[in-house]
Amino acid sequence: MKSAAARQYDIAIIGGGLVGASLACALAPLGLKIALAEAVPFKASSQPSYDDRTLALSASSCQILKGLGIWPLLQDNATLIREIHVRELDRPGRVLLSAGELGLDGFGHVVEARVFGAAVMGILPDIENLDILCPASIVSIEPGEDGARIVLDQDGEQEQIEARLVVGADGAHSFIRESLGIESESYDYQQTAVICNITPEHAHQGRAFECFTPSGPFAVMPHVQGRCGLIWCVHTDDADALLDLPDDEFLYAAQQRFGDALGAFVKVGQRSSYALRLVKAHEDIRPGVVIMGNAAHAIHPVGAQGFNLGLRDAAVLAEVLHDEISSGNERPIGSIEVLRRYSQWRAPDHQGTIAQSDGLARLFANPSPLAAAVRTAGLFAHALLPPLRRQLAVKAMGFRGRIPRLALGESLEIEQV
Ligand SMILES: Cc1cc2nc3c(=O)[nH]c(=O)nc-3n(C[C@H](O)[C@H](O)[C@H](O)COP(=O)(O)OP(=O)(O)OC[C@H]3O[C@@H](n4cnc5c(N)ncnc54)[C@H](O)[C@@H]3O)c2cc1C
Structure with a gap:
């Protein structure tokens, strides 16, 4: 050499x-x-x-x-992530990981x-x-x-x-x-992650949410200035339609999936996607x-x-x-x-x-x-x-x-x- x-x-x-x-x-x-x-x-x-x-x-x-x-x-x-809330869409059972319960500031x-x-x-x-x-x-x-x-x-x-x-x-x-x-x-999961920032009505207070769905997780992460990072995994065939939705329709669809734990989703940033x-x-x-x-x-x-x-x-x-x-x-x-x-x-x-x-x-x-x-x-x-x-x-x-x-x-x- x-x-x-x-x-x-x-x-x-x-x-x-x-x-x-x-x-x-x-x-x-x-x-x-x-x-x-x-x-x-x-x-x-x-x-x-x-x-x-x-x-x-x-x-x-x-x-x-x-x-x-x-x-x-x-x-x-x-x-800081203070709590992690885990559940499965439309099924029973929820897990709350709380940093406070474990004597920690955050995860x-x-x-x-x-x-x-x-x-x-x-x-x-x-x-x-x-x-x-x-x-x-x-x-x-x-x-x-x-x-x-x-x-x-x-x-x-x-x-x-x-x-x-x-x-x-x-x-x-x-x-x-x-x-x-x-x-x-x-291995192709045949899932695509659509990501963006969303602003919810209520403060996230350091809570992260992960909801498992048949097409992959729907995760909401606490972020700066009251925003949250959204990672929404969908079947790859459905990704383009989700990316192309007008903002108000995207917010509505995300809200339907997530529920009202953070109040209404009021704003969404630019969306992008990753095949998984x-x-x-x-x-x-x-x-x-x-x-x-x-x-x-x-x-x-x-x-x-x-x-x-x-x-x-x-x-x-x-x-x-x-x-x-x-x-x-x-x-x-x-x-x-x-x-x-x-x-x-x-x-x-x-x-x-x-x-x-x-x-x-x-x-x-x-x-x-x-x-x-x-x-x-x-x-x-x-x-x-x-x-x-x-x-x-x-x-x-x-x-x-x-x-x-x-x-x-x-x-x-x-x-x-
Ligand atoms: C939707 C999504 C959400 C994620 N969220 C998280 C998370 O919350 N926490 C977490 O820990 N991980 C997360 N990840 C995973 C994380 O993004 C990856 O693990 C990370 O990007 C890997 O970094 P890397 O540097 O190994 O590779 P990459 O990020 O792919 O970087 C590779 C670099 O190499 C360069 N490169 C490529 N080819 C060449 C070449 N021939 N010559 C010179 N340079 C080259 C590229 O330009 C690039 O800059 C997420 C991934 C996705 C898809």
């Missing part, structure tokens, strides 16, 4: 979306030379990662983001993806050892003995870079995953390569876990590399022994979170009476048994299995000797 023309890096992150940009911040204290290549300009209205979506960030994610220095730029536009915060994008753009340019290559799209990757060579397209010009470790954070259609022939399985698919890679490491975030696992938004899961990927990789560098080992950072520690650590969280979101999405879409009985029994069990509610809350807060140090409020500074 030698080329006079290629720029040399320790780590090249491909994809500067929610996960790739967070990883760049997490790696900043390690003293490594990093390239971050992102295809779409960060401020472009077409930026796919930093759009109008409201993201529910778990308590562990908020803690990680504090450690990355991103949280101070988000907190004024973040809304996490809601932040707009666009606000997140503005925050990371405020931080990334100040990271000394980071080159931001944007807009730059990867066109080829050639793995070598101690890293990989990458060709990027920047405004029609091709540039080569070489890195000891390449991280594919390039989303569900990951070029890195496909180019390396990493197999993945995918599960994508699950069969491997997340190769020598000199890691794939993470949506590139490794794109999941159904039920339970709002996708970015939370990817952020934990970033926190764990940064910690594994931190410990490797601090240990004084001579091993290359992209060696499979180092990366295996990352992959083994992440596996239980990946499996658990994917199984939960996929299981819920399929169970609530299942029309059989047996599945309906299981759902109702599950809701009643959670409503009646505080230990089950506590377990659910701990998972919703992103504390699963071995917790990365950043999520415990510890830093990853390298100690100078």
Whole structure:
């Protein structure tokens, strides 16, 4: 892997979306030379990662983001989730998760993806050892003995870079995953999420609502300035009609589905939509390569876990590399022994979170009476048994299995000797 023309890096992150940009911040204290290549300009209205979506960030994610220095730029536009109300449309059984009941302030915060994008753009340019290559799209990757060579397209010009470790954070259609022939399985839920902001008549008071329907969840998240983020999953065949409804008819339809817990819905913002698919890679490491975030696992938004899961990927990789560098080992950072520690650590969280979101999405879409009985029994069990509610809350807060140090409020500074 030698080329006079290629720029040399320790780590090249491909994809500067929610996960790739967070990883760049997490790696900043390690003293490594990093390239971050992102295809779409960060401020472009077409930026796919930093759009109008409201993201529910778990308590562990908020803690990680504090450690990355991103949280101070988000907190004024973040809304605390104090209660989560769960029910199934037209069926009995309701679960109320109350942070107060568990002695907590909240379960996490809601932040707009666009606000997140503005925050990371405020931080990334100040990271000394980071080159931001944007807009730059990867066109080829050639793995070598101690890293990989990458060709990027920047405004029609091709540039080569070489890195000891390449991280594919390039989303569900990951070029890195496909180019390396990493197999993945995918499942089309035949559901489309229609998202928008709505303003209800009454204050949300930090309450989040998730109503399961046969076509997927209808979720209302507390947001700033009295607004709420709406995620309405419908059968894909019905999505266009919902997107095209005049505002007053859309508000009426949403109200019919939601009920009057927040009074009348009085205003709706711009609507957009996302087809929902599960994508699950069969491997997340190769020598000199890691794939993470949506590139490794794109999941159904039920339970709002996708970015939370990817952020934990970033926190764990940064910690594994931190410990490797601090240990004084001579091993290359992209060696499979180092990366295996990352992959083994992440596996239980990946499996658990994917199984939960996929299981819920399929169970609530299942029309059989047996599945309906299981759902109702599950809701009643959670409503009646505080230990089950506590377990659910701990998972919703992103504390699963071995917790990365950043999520415990510890830093990853390298100690100078
Ligand atoms: C409707 C909906 C609601 C959601 N709500 C939540 C929520 O409340 N909480 C939560 O935790 N998660 C939520 N998610 C999931 C969350 O959006 C994803 O988990 C998250 O976007 C994954 O981030 P990522 O950086 O891995 O991928 P992406 O966001 O897809 O970013 C990938 C980046 O890579 C870039 N890229 C792609 N190809 C290339 C290339 N060839 N070269 C260079 N760059 C490239 C793209 O431009 C993009 O910026 C939701 C998802 C949906 C669809």
